[in-house]
Amino acid sequence: MTVPRIDTDTIRRLPKAVLHDHLDGGLRPATLVELAETVGHTLPTTDPQALADWYYEAANSGDLVRYIATFEHTLAVMQNREGLLRTAEEYVLDLAEDGVVYGEVRYAPELMLKGGLTLPEVVETVQEGLAAGMAKAAAAGTPVRVGTLLCGMRMFDRSREIADLAVAFRDAGVVGFDIAGAEDGFPPADHLAAFEYLRRESVPFTIHAGEAHGLPSIHQALQVCGAQRIGHGVRITEDIVDGKLGRLAGWVRDRRVALEMCPTSNLQTGAASSIAEHPITALKDLGFRITLNTDNRLVSGTTMTREMSLLVEEAGWSVEDLRTVTVNAVKSAFIPFDERVALIRDVILPGYETAL
Ligand SMILES: [Zn+2]
Numbered sequence: 283m284t285v286p287r288i289d290t291d292t293i294r295r296l297p298k299a300v301l302h303d304h305l306d307g308g309l310r311p312a313t314l315v316e317l318a319e320t321v322g323h324t325l326p327t328t329d330p331q332a333l334a335d336w337y338y339e340a341a342n343s344g345d346l347v348r349y350i351a352t353f354e355h356t357l358a359v360m361q362n363r364e365g366l367l368r369t370a371e372e373y374v375l376d377l378a379e380d381g382v383v384y385g386e387v388r389y390a391p392e393l394m395l396k397g398g399l400t401l402p403e404v405v406e407t408v409q410e411g412l413a414a415g416m417a418k419a420a421a422a423g424t425p426v427r428v429g430t431l432l433c434g435m436r437m438f439d440r441s442r443e444i445a446d447l448a449v450a451f452r453d454a455g456v457v458g459f460d461i462a463g464a465e466d467g468f469p470p471a472d473h474l475a476a477f478e479y480l481r482r483e484s485v486p487f488t489i490h491a492g493e494a495h496g497l498p499s500i501h502q503a504l505q506v507c508g509a510q511r512i513g514h515g516v517r518i519t520e521d522i523v524d525g526k527l528g529r530l531a532g533w534v535r536d537r538r539v540a541l542e543m544c545p546t547s548n549l550q551t552g553a554a555s556s557i558a559e560h561p562i563t564a565l566k567d568l569g570f571r572i573t574l575n576t577d578n579r580l581v582s583g584t585t586m587t588r589e590m591s592l593l594v595e596e597a598g599w600s601v602e603d604l605r606t607v608t609v610n611a612v613k614s615a616f617i618p619f620d621e622r623v624a625l626i627r628d629v630i631l632p633g634y635e636t637a638l
Contacts, residue, residue: 288594288601294587296604297383297633299611299625300575301488302513302542304462305389305408306356307578310372311337314580317359317368325355338583344552346494347464352581361397363407370411371418378419378426380585383629384612387412388431388460391447392440401447405432409455427625429457429617431488434476436461436468441476449483458616459487460513465494470503477507486510486616488542492517493553501530504539511614515541516553518570519561525568540571540614545592546584547577557596566603573611574604605634 311330318325326336340352359365370387377385391404399407412428419426432448434441441461448459459480461473470477470489480487489503490513497520503509512518512534518541521528527535534541543562548554554561566572574593576584593599612625 288604290587290591292637293590293594293604294381295633295637296381296590296601297608297630298381298586298590299384299573299608299615299630300377300382300586301386301511301540301573301611301615302544302575302577303377303385303387304578305369305373305387306353306360306393307581308373308376308576309356309359309369309580310376311580313368313372314356314359317365318355320364321359321362323355323358334580334583337581341550341578341581341583344550346466346551346553349547349551349581350464356580357393360394361399363399366394366399366404366407367411367414370408371415374412374415374419374426374428376579376585377428378415378422378424380587382426382586383633384615384617384625385426385428386431386457386616387428388433388462390433390435390444390462392435392438392444401443402450405430405447405451405454405456409451412455427617428455429615430455431458431460431616432456433460433462434473436463436465436470436473436490438463441473442479445476445479445485448480448485448487452483452485457486459485460489462490462513465490465499469495469499470507470509474507477509481508488513490514493548493551496520497530500534504530504533509539510616511540511542513542514544514548514553516543516548516561519564522564522568527568535568535570538571538614540573540610541565542573542575544575544577544582545589546582550582557592560597562593563597563599566606571610571614572607573614574607575611601634601638605630608634 488511493514521531
């Protein structure tokens with residue numbers, strides 16, 4: 283019996299959840315062009331389509347450091363109130379358009395201070411923009427809930443301050459914390475003070491690990507820092523030989539640690555060689571708590587619909603697989619348990635029933 287392929291329009295209508303998506307990696311090209319003009323920032327091109335293509339090309343270098351360097355342009359327009367408000371509002375609307383019903387957006391407030399805003403002002407402004415987006419999306423009949431993760435930058439030393447900020451805004455839309463930036467050479471334990479403080483304050487956090495750097499980075503993130511989820515984590519496969527799990531891989535699977543996997547982004551940074559061979563499929567089949575994510579929609583030229591379509595077309599995923607990673611994401615979301623259960627029961631599962 284052949285299983286019918288799911289077409290892209292059906293996939294777009296499926297309810298989705300995304301846990302790993304950077305605000306400064308997901309601007310609309312046209313918005314970037316307009317905002318750059320208002321702040322006098324020079325872009326590689328001012329044609330929105332050519333700019334989208336430029337991003338995709340530049341990000342395809344196979345090198346995480348170069349990939350990260352493309353953020354200079356998006357960050358340039360996110361230094362003032364106007365840029366942050368618009369970016370945040372459109373972020374939510376774009377998620378709604380993509381069929382996302384729950385999203386966690388992340389960004390590093392410390393990279394948005396060049397226009398004179400303070401750290402709390404940056405967070406307040408982004409929350410205001412997200413709230414405006416959520417109100418519009420709900421009014422349009424495509425409600426989406428977005429929680430915020432604040433990122434400390436792993437190569438700088440402000441993570442403890444950003445952890446303070448996450449605690450201060452925990453009742454105002456911030457649901458957790460992360461450290462981002464170039465992984466190689468900047469181990470998560472450098473930021474132990476931030477993680478210990480967050481644990482004391484019972485604020486959950488995820489850590490980018492196991493992307494550019496291998497098992498020691500994942501081990502440190504989980505067992506030294508105490509992360510509840512892992513950003514990427516693709517290199518956990520190095521602890522699996524012929525389907526047999528080592529101690530760390532066993533911990534990740536058995537403790538149900540969510541892996542925030544981002545296939546297209548991994549192809550671009552060289553962490554994986556093709557969608558068909560991306561470890562996400564093998565890890566899913568081994569029972570890991572896999573979640574599917576976009577990472578950076580502009581920089582990687584992707585959406586959740588596209589990531590799902592690629593896995594269906596190139597890695598043989600079924601609609602049940604798409605539902606599994608969606609339910610996994612909501613199960614591991616940093617919002618209260620009862621709200622997660624309600625989202626799965628009232629939105630995700632019925633949405634899959636209706637769409638199929
Ligand atoms: Zn990321």
